[in-house]
Amino acid sequence: MAKPVAPRGLARDRVLDAAMTLFAEHGVHGTSLQMIADRVGVSKAAVYYQFQSKEGIALEVIRPSIEDIARVIRIADALPDQQQQRAVAISGLVEMVVRHRRLAVVFYGDPAIDALVLSDPEFNAVTGRLRELLEGPERDPVDRIAFSVFCSGVGRAAADPELADIDDEDLHRALLELSGRILSPVEQPSQP
Amino acid sequence: MAKPVAPRGLARDRVLDAAMTLFAEHGVHGTSLQMIADRVGVSKAAVYYQFQSKEGIALEVIRPSIEDIARVIRIADALPDQQQQRAVAISGLVEMVVRHRRLAVVFYGDPAIDALVLSDPEFNAVTGRLRELLEGPERDPVDRIAFSVFCSGVGRAAADPELADIDDEDLHRALLELSGRILSPVEQPSQP
CATH class of the missing domain: 1.10.10.60 (Homeodomain-like)
Structure with missing residues (x-):
């Protein structure tokens, strides 16, 4: 049975x-x-x-975050313009990590969680689409590095115990500003 | 005995x-x-x-990184100007995480390592001084958030398996550029 x-x-x-x-x-x-x-x-x-x-418990612990990201992606995907889609994805993610500050400790710091997300087809599809939205169509090395810095940096800062005394509103404002800087196009060095 | x-x-x-x-x-x-x-x-x-x-093994695994950071701090502290000190600390840290890419997986992703660093007075002193150098003398919330995003973002990107195909030189250049953006002063919103 x-x-x-x-x-x-x-x-x-x-x-x-x-x-x-x-x-x-x-x-x-x-x-x-x-x-x-x-x-x-x-x-x-x-x-x-x-x-x-x-x-199974760990998957349920992170499920609300994955569902939040899926919702942000649906909102972004409904917009006609790629730059708009990207801006919504960034803003939605920052809002999400600030709202789930406590959870972010788990989500952005544990190799076991990374492995679980990879093992779940639904979760994997969500994080894959998010990556596409944020890395942009070129997906050159610089875009991929910026995406990685954004995910780890913003996600873990939200959970950083050293920042526990900073209120959600201030954290949200600063992380949004930093996200914009990280994900704006990096100037390519001119070839010699 | x-x-x-x-x-x-x-x-x-x-x-x-x-x-x-x-x-x-x-x-x-x-x-x-x-x-x-x-x-x-x-x-x-x-x-x-x-x-x-x-x-004890984990402490020895991370010791070379801590010694590298201590060396960068000695170089920075010997400079007369605070902005110079900060620039050297940023550049030295980026060089270090790229050189120890494999180690960064451990160093920037494991709560057990964070606890070990906190438990060791020597390691703790090094990371404390680094924090002072990078957060600047004001240590306002925005500086502290930027420091946190820098440490997690740059450290973990160096170790990101998704970026394993990118060579050290390209990674170094992009991370240095991103570090400068993250740690440059954030514009404060004007008070209403």
Whole structure:
């Protein structure tokens, strides 16, 4: 008999919340189902009843972010102009990382999460389209490097504990400004 | 009797090399001493004879980078002008992350490494002084956010597997240009 799918609800949210905190502190690899169960105050079997595996929990923890990115992409793709699409994608991403500051610790710092995103066809499609939108049609090395700096830099800054005292509005304004600088075309050196 | 300090040598380097590869793939938490021993092709006891713990190995893996940063700081601190000091620190850091591209995977993506750096007084002093040099004397929120975006963005881009086909020289040039943009003063919005 197939294992029942856990209904959405309080117990499920408590597991995801505990997992997010532990992932941020210990990484996905450093967190066990037992640690998650202990933090929620239930048995490991109770956690296992709701989720098939630790990886399954990690996928659910990052799902809201991926769904946010998918929504931003739909908004961007509906616009006629490539520069407009790009501007919307940048602005939407910055808004998203600031809103999910706590989650960004997990999302932009854990090789296990990168591997999970790559393993999930839906997540992979979303991040692939985002890359296309932001790198531009040329996809030359400089565009690709700028995209990488933008993703890691902006994503991790939102989660940086050193910046925890800065309020969301100030963080949002500064990250948007920095994103514009990072992703504006880099001047090519003239050939000798 | 105190445990002997492992001499520098081939066996030691092989352990560090194996550990770096495994840390990059599985994170520090996801790597065991047994995995390191298996990769080198020796017993766990042989690894344990050279290093007290996995954390001790991780500290030695990142030590060359910290020593590089310390050297850049000494060069910068010898200059009379604050803007010059800052320019040298930026240029030195970019050179360093490009030279240690493989190591940057570990250095800029693992919460366990962040914790280790914080736990070591010498490493902590180096990263603290670097922060002072790059954030500038004002240390207003915008400077602090730009510093965070620079460290994560540039550090992780150097290690991004998506950019592995780009040669060191092109990567160096683009990262230096992007660093200058990120760390140049952000225009403050005029007060209403």
